[in-house]
Amino acid sequence: MPNTPVADEGAPIGRRAVLGLLGLGAVGVVTGSSVQNRLSQMLASVQMRDPTGLTSQIPLGDTWRYYSVTGAVEPRTRGDYNLKISGLVDQPTSYSFADLEGLPQTEFDDTFQCVTGWSVPDVPWRGVRVSELLEAAAPTDEAVGVRYKSFDGTYTVNMTLEQARAKDVLVVLAMYDAPVTHDHGGPVRIYSGSMYGYKSTKWLSEIEVTSNNAPGYWEDRGYPLDGFIEDE
Amino acid sequence: MSEPVIASVDVDRFVLAERLVHRVFAVLTIVCIVTAAILYNGALMMAVGHRHVVETIHVWCGFALPVPLVLGAVSKAYRTDLGILNRFTRADWQWLRSPSRRDGTIPVGKFNAGQKVNSWLVAGSTGVLLGTGVLLYWPDLVRLSWRAGATFVHDWFALGLGLLIVGHVAYAMRDPEARRGMRTGRVSRTWAKAEHEAWADEVTRRRSDDPS
Incomplete structure (x- = not known):
């Protein structure tokens, strides 16, 4: 102007x-x-x-963010904990916490990586490989996948049998050399090192061997069925 | 109302469209803040749970934020006010720098310089939160390190916008007449003269020019 x-x-x-x-x-x-x-x-x-x-x-990163998809989850102690291996197996099994502690333990440090971008590096994990539990349960010939179920009553995660047998897929009994806290999904949760956090079921109560690889909770809501962390 | 009743002529400050934009934007923002707190804070998340529901409400209220801002543009008064907010005059720079900015020596138009800066920061931050929100909600759009960046940006801009809103509400709490202006559209001439003198004079001039 x-x-x-x-x-x-x-x-x-x-x-x-x-x-x-x-x-x-x-x-x-x-x-x-x-x-x-x-x-x-x-x-x-x-x-x-x-x-x-x-x-x-303060949003500086490397801090945990706790997720729950249901209302308040009733905490369970190690004493009243029970893990079922069920479905298409020759040997359906039920493990107490002490039973799981008695199995060979695997320990490693690895990043917890959320699909939305946040992550916590070098978390010390300890527990039993899912592959060992599957081997003991002996999946039948029709078995294709597993479905992890949570005692929150809602959450489920799918994996193919092959994915579940990976060396870095653990039934976690300890994090940071301490019991898994309730907020972290204790007393027992899944950790899958090669996959995004949504594949690591919290408050684990059952591993069901299935004839399919039908989507679990977040997979059903649009997240990738496999959930592998992409290469940088 | 608790303020003293003085025989005072009211002047029009905000038309209905502007008040509606403000009201709808405020409600959406409050829902976004409450749901954000639940999604972000571990203790709240564990108490409330239902992450998918809370997330869905948060995301869609967020995506709806620009709707009232855009729809408001059907109103000429709204467009005019946006133009005023956009433009920064020499007097605005003086006002920002002056320690005695509220003594009336620097002419203040319909919006003071602080209100203008606030409007820019709120608009820009809302845009950034919207953009990064899209990247977080649809993780297929960009690669992982950008999603990590988007989380970082979303968190910090949310914190910044939250502080702006705290300031905005604190100023409003201190000034009942300013709140009346946004609630009813009208303010007293006395208030207008004290807070926005150049604007009050302009409104008076326009009215005396008007033959009706």
């Missing part, structure tokens, strides 16, 4: 600011992963020394 004084009209800074924020957001999406890694390394020592726990509410 040549004949209007600039001071009256002003400059369209608002539009620039909005576009600038959108640009910042886009840069953040592309670089955020590495920025966050650096930030969380810097602040890990602060969080360790924070008795209030408030710093863990």
Whole structure:
């Protein structure tokens, strides 16, 4: 506007600011992963020394986010815990927590990776390989997959037999060298190192051997049937 | 109302369309904040559960946020006000920098510089939250490291927007007449003169120009 004084009209800074924020957001999406890694390394020592726990509410990453798909889940103790291996097997079995502790244990550190992007690196896991439980149960010739069931009454996860027999698929009895807490899906949960978190059933109560690979809870709601973590 | 009743002429500040946009946007935002707290905070999540339901409400209220903002554009008054919010004058820069910005020496139009900056930050942050929300809701769209970035950005912009909203509500709590303006569309001339003098003068001038 040549004949209007600039001071009256002003400059369209608002539009620039909005576009600038959108640009910042886009840069953040592309670089955020590495920025966050650096930030969380810097602040890990602060969080360790924070008795209030408030710093863990700051979105610095590498922190657990707890999911539940039902109402409040009734906690179970190790004492009243029971894991059933059922379905298309020659030897249906039921394990108490002590039974599971008596089996050969596998231990390793691995990342818990959520499909939405957040992750917790180097979590120490310990438990029994699903492959060992399957071997003992002896799946029949019609067996194709397994269905993990949760004692929350709703959650299920599917895997093919081959996927379930992978070396990094555990019935987890301990995390961080301690009992699996209720919020983490204790006393017993699944951990599958090569797959996104939704494949790692919390509050595990049963492994059913099935004649199909029908989708579980989140698989039914649009998440990939296999759930393998993609290569970077 | 608790404020003193003074014989005062009211002036029109916001038309019905603008008040509706504000109301609908506010309700959607509150639902987004409550559901966000449940999705994000471990203790709340464990108490409430039902992640899929909470997530669905959060996501669709979020996707609905731009709807009132866009529909509002059928109103000419809304479009005019957006134009005012967009433009930053020399007086606005002065107002932002001045420690005595509220003493009336710097002319303030329909919106003061702080309100303008707030509107930009809210609009930009909402856009960023919407965009990153889309990436998180449909994980097939971009690769994993970008989804991790989107989570990072979504969290931090949510925190920032939350602080802006706390500030917005705190200012509103302190100013019943400003709240009346957004609730009924009208404010007293006295308030308009005190808070937005240049705008109050302009409204008076327009009215005296008007032959009706």
